[in-house]
Amino acid sequence: MTDKTAKDTAHLTESADTSHAALDPNVMPDFEHMPNVASMDTSHVDKEKPPFILVDGSYYLFRTYHALPKTMMNTQGLTTNAIRGTLNALLKVMRRYNPTHMAVCFDTKSPTFRHTMSEEYKANRPKMDPELAEQIPYIHRLVRALGIPLLRIEGAEADDIIGTLTYRAVEEGHHVVISSGDKDMMQLINDSVILEDSFSGKVVDEQGVEEKYGIKPTQMIDLLTLMGDASDGIKGVPSVGQKTAVKWLNQYDNVDNILANASEIKGKVGEKLIEYADNIPRDKQLATIVTNLEIGQDWDDLRIDTDPTAYIEELRELYTELEFKNELASLAHPNHPANMAANSVADSKAETESQAQVAKTLQNQKQAAIIDIIKDSKAHDQAWHTILDEPAFDSLLQKLSAASHFAVDTETTSIDWREANIVGLSFSLQAHEAYYIPLNHSLEDDELTSKQLDQDKVLAKLKPILENPEIGKIGQNIKYDAHVLRRYGIDLNITPSNWKMDTMLASYVLNAAATRHGMDDLTRHYLHTQTITYEDVAGKGAKQVTFDKVAVDIASDYACEDADITYQLFEVFQEKLKDDAVNQRLLHELEIPVSQILCDMEATGILIKRAFLNELSKRFDEEIGELEKQAYYEAGEEFNLGSPKQLGEVLFDKLGVVGGKKTKSGQYSTGEAVLSKIAHPLAEIALEYRGLSKLKSTYTDALDAVADKDTDRVHTSYHQALTSTGRLSSTDPNLQNIPIRTKTGRLIRQAFIAPEGRVLLAADYSQIELRLMAHFSGDANLTKAFNEGLDIHSATAAEVLGKSVEDVTPTERRNAKAINFGLLYGMSAFGLAKQLEMTRGEAQDYIDQYFKRYPGVRKYMHDTRSNAVDNGYIETILGRKLYTPDINHSNQMVRRGAERAAINAPLQGSAADLIKLAMIAVDKVLPADNAKMLLQVHDELVFEVDADKVDEISELIKNAMQNVLSDTAKEMGWEVDFAVPLLVETGVGDNWDEAH
DNA sequence: GTTGGTACCTA
DNA sequence: GTAGGTACCAACG
Known part of the structure; x- marks a missing residue:
């Protein structure tokens, strides 16, 4: 890397990286005289200079490979998640420190002294996934093409290279940032060395180690020695975990003292300590990061190559192959330092400046150049603001009222909307910019709390903006914010006109199975970064505090990030939805209106006795x-x-x-x-x-x-972005699984009642999934049975057994019912046999007979399976795409499971679409003063209705539900010609059992 | 205090 | 055989 003149980039692709000779794995490091970084004197270190950055490349490639979606790949099928993740981590640390010296260190495959010392060493680790292995050469090339020194030394691990360089750098007066998330590295922390994980954003310094473990960095090696670490072959003392190890270290300071006083330690652990004492010296060596490797070193080797033109062709080539479009575009930008530097050379020459001046101009530009490449390629300075005075608030109000759209988020004291009080509000009008208005922070000794604006005044001024449909709002899980704000007199009114997007619902509609749809998951999956977690700002476990007890400045970062990220996600989804009319309609016409209805249902609750x-x-x-x-x-x-x-x-x-x-x-x-x-x-x-x-x-x-x-009302929470099929789920409590099958169980249903003067009304779709099967398959016999209004299970039995419907016995009907349900679940003969307690052969005969009578159904099942294989997804009746990632899985068990799910998904998913349509249709016509929608149970809606109006309202509901496809869906732009009638059955009673 | 396994409630 | 949620035990840290 010392040859700075080379414009020829060919050498970048070679695997030899350094001039360092390989180390012999049979030569043990000199543990006897190994310097301890954590206990170094650092008084001579000059902290004004930029720090040396030592990056644990191996950590990032593993971490990001496992944390980021494996679906991230280029069109050639090359997985790129670790490349992208590692690149982002490198850029992040460079942006932050603007370093002059840096090294990215990687392990090599060659054995090291640790392998010689311990047979178990890393023996427990499975072979590297090929999807990761294929990314490594690209990561190496990328590092070099960015002008960053890369270090791999055979016979040495990245840890030990970093340990050695850290020691030497500090000795020579430089402070160091070790970029890694590996806790083993904590033993290298001192007053001038910090550990920073650019993926998680966590930074640990001397104090951080004490806070996390209750010990000093100098004691980290001893801690690891006692605790052990199976993946590193460190056995440790059995039954001694972190707690015990820390306790001992606090009492005796170090392992040697602990061993010297082993007889004082009581109980089982004391015996174990003595029993395993002989292992400790070896474990301690394994736990120690080597700081005196025999490697040559020239700090010039670690100087970042700041000539932006040096490897631009190589970068262009790499970005093209990887299909990193934003990065590639930035290379072509006229402001790109490589282009500017080239211009500057030409200009300078034209003006016949002296060679020295040319060199100086160039050098100045080079200084900033590499950083600018990075800034241009992705990074933006974040502009996050905390609003603590009237003028700032007024200025924000102006911006919000003038905006066409903005993202909003509420911070509260609880994740449960029923007991959440507002703590602050955040807004973002464009990516990388956000505002936080703290309102109710109450941490003692935080002087900013006294500067908070008055809650009522702030909310009063925001109310007209939040309720103004001319301004499109963007939120993540808006239903939650709507619940919270309604208690403060603000109606967020979740309608397509007032809300431009709910990022959670957008993600769900686009691909329910790609990721979970919480903000952290979406950030990782779609923005490829990691957010500050709630645990980061509020602690975890028993020590966790509510958000109002978080210091205002820390809370502000968290809250601003939420709004900022929401805005960024909005941009991503907006782009994805741009030419996708179906998903736009599902989001705006279906899910967003349903979200408001669910909000109302949850707030209303159902009365219990x-x-x-x-x-x-x-x-x-x-x-x-x-x-x-x-x-x-x-x-x-x-x-x-x-x-x-x-x-x-x-x-x-x-x-x-x-x-x-x-x-x-x-x-x-x-x-x-x-x-x-x-x-x-x-x-x-x-x-x-x-x-x-x-x-x-x-x-x-x-x-x-x-x-x-x-x-006495029970308020459930509906999750609208959870299931793989489009169904809702219900928690705290789950009101979708109240007993019904047994007599005793039904007693529970009798506890659900209506208030004085009202009754409960239940309306459910009859055989909705089988009707959907009839519709999708177009099977003549199945369609006919529904069109004639027959009992479907009796009709099936009659058809299969070749007798008339009247002659079907209860057992025959029961068997037919089992096969009908089995079909919906993608059954096998084996499964049916088990259900019906018959032999596999008998079940197979029954199935064969069924398919003979219902050939359309067989074809439908076959077609669904092949659609899933060909497209990777199936579609519901409203065009919702449900992805089937495991449909080509190499494991047969997994693959068969995916096939069954793929057969079931269009039926279950379409039924879910229909009941959502029904909720919207009913909500439109339901007279709000006389009736309320209370519950949704997949194919059933439950209402409480004024007793004297129940007959007419029952008709209203029934009609709305039966006509969703011909009326409601059509109004929204869906054209579905349904093959059989949709039948709704209603029931009325003083309690839910009677109503059903 | 958290986690996996088992069991059982619904459509 | 599909899709969910909750409770409890037992083991682990």
Whole structure:
């Protein structure tokens, strides 16, 4: 790297990087005289100069390979996630420190002294994925093409190179930034050395180590020695973890002292310490990062090549091959330093400046050049502001009122909207720019808290802007913000006109399976960076504080980032949606309106009869106690009836009941399917016990606990961007799995009631998924059955068995029902046989017969499977694309699973589309004063309705639901000619059981 | 205190 | 055989 004149870039692609000779793995480092970086005297270090940057390249390539989506690839199929991630990390650290000296260090494949020392060393690590291995040469080339020195020394690890260089740099008066996220590196931290992870953004200094571990960096090696690290072959002392190790180190300072005082240490751990004392010297050597490698060194080798023109062709080539479009475009930009520098040479010559002056001008430009390449290629300075005075607030208000659109985010005291109080608001009007208005921070000793603007005044002025549909708002999971702000008198009114985008819903509509849709996930997946986490600013576990107890300046960064990221995500999704009318419609016409409806339903809640639930609880409790007694009598001993493990042992080992099957984890299987076949009183008791304790713990007790103390209403939360098929899910509590099948279970439903003067109304789509099957398959027999209004399972039985519908017996109907459901689930003969308790052959005959009568269904299933294989996705009735990533998986089990899911997805997903349409259709016509929508249970909507209006409202709802495709969907731009009628059944009652 | 396994509730 | 959520135990740190 010393040859700065070479414009020929050929050498960049070679694998030899350095002039350093390889190290012999059989020669041990000189541990005896190894300098300890953590305890160095650093008084001579000049902190005014830029730091030396030592990058642990191997860390970034592994970390980013595993953290970023593997779907990131160029059109040639080359995975690029680690290349991109490592590149971003390098650029980030360079932007931050503007260094003159830097090295990116990598491990090599050659063995090192550690392999010689320990057979286990890294033996536990699986072979590197080929998708990662193929990226490594590109990363090396990229580093060199950016003019950054790259170090790989055979026989040495990146850690040890960094350790050695860190020691030498500090000795010579430079401070050092080690760019890595590996905790082993903490042993190198001192007053002049910090550790910075450019991927996670975490920075650790001397104080940071103490805060995290409660020990000094000088004690890190000893900590690792005691704790052990399986992946590094360090055995450590068994049963000693971080807690114990830190305790000992605080008491005795170091490992030698701990060993000297081992006899004082009591208990099992003390014995282990003595037992394993002999291993400790070796473990300590393994844990030590070498700081005195025998490598030559010339700081000039680590000087960043600041000539921007040097490798521009190589960079251009690389970016082209990798298809890094933004980076490539930046190279062509007239402001690019490479182009500017070239111009400057020409200009200077024209003006016949002296050679010295030319050189100086060039040098000055070179100084900034490499940094500018980076800034131009991606980076932007963040402009984040905290609003703490009236003029700043007024200026922000001006900008917001004049904007066509902006991103907004609320910071609160809780992730649960029901108890969230507002702490502050953040806004972003363009990428990389954001504003935070702190309102209710209350951390003591934070002088900024006293400067916060008045909440009521701020909200009063923001209200007209937030409610103004002329200004498009952008948010991430708007429903949450809407819940919070409605308590402060602001109606966010989630409509397509007031909201330009919900980034969570946009991501979900575009690809429900690509990632989860929380802000952190979206940032990683779509922006390829990492956000400050809530844990970073508020701590974690028991020590976590609410957001109002976070210092204003720290909170401001977090909040500004949220708004900024939301805006950036908006730009990404806007681009993706630009020419995608279907997904635009799904987002704006379907999901966004549904979001508002869900917000209202959640806020309304459903009334429960508390006293009745308490009564049930008590009753169940008594019966459970009785069952326990009987069980102990049967078993001849007391045991925990709720433990499947103990029950299995008592039943099969102690009592010698036959028919015990083991699960894969080696314990007896005691599931319902097993117990119900066992003719022993204990099995029966256990089943009854389980049923009752499930009802009590999951329903009677839980519902009572979550109901609002004042109103007796239960408010669930619907997740709109979670399932792989487009369904909703419900939590805290889950109101989509309230019992219905058994008589006792239905008692729980009776606790859901309507207030005085109202009744509950349930409206559900009849056989919606089978109707969708009829529609999609176009099968003549299936369509005919629905068009004639037949009972579908009886019709199936009649068809398959070749008899008339009237002659179908209940068993025959039951079997037909099983096959109908099996079809929806992509069943196999094996699965059906198990369900119907027949042989596999019989099941196969039944299936064959079915397909003979319903050939359209067979074709549909075949076509769906091949669509999934060809396109990588299937589509629902409204054109929602549901991706099937595992459809070509190499593992047959996984692949078959993906095939079944692919067959089910269009049916389940289309049913989900339809009920969402139905919610919108019903919401439009429902008279708000007389009725409220309360719950959605996949194919059912539950309402409370004024008792004296129930007949007309019931008709209204039924019509709206049955006509969603011909009316509502059509108005929105969907043309669907549905092959069979949509039938809705309604029921009314004083409670949910009666209404169903 | 967190995590995996088992069991069981729904459409 | 599809899609979810919750509770409990037992083991682990």
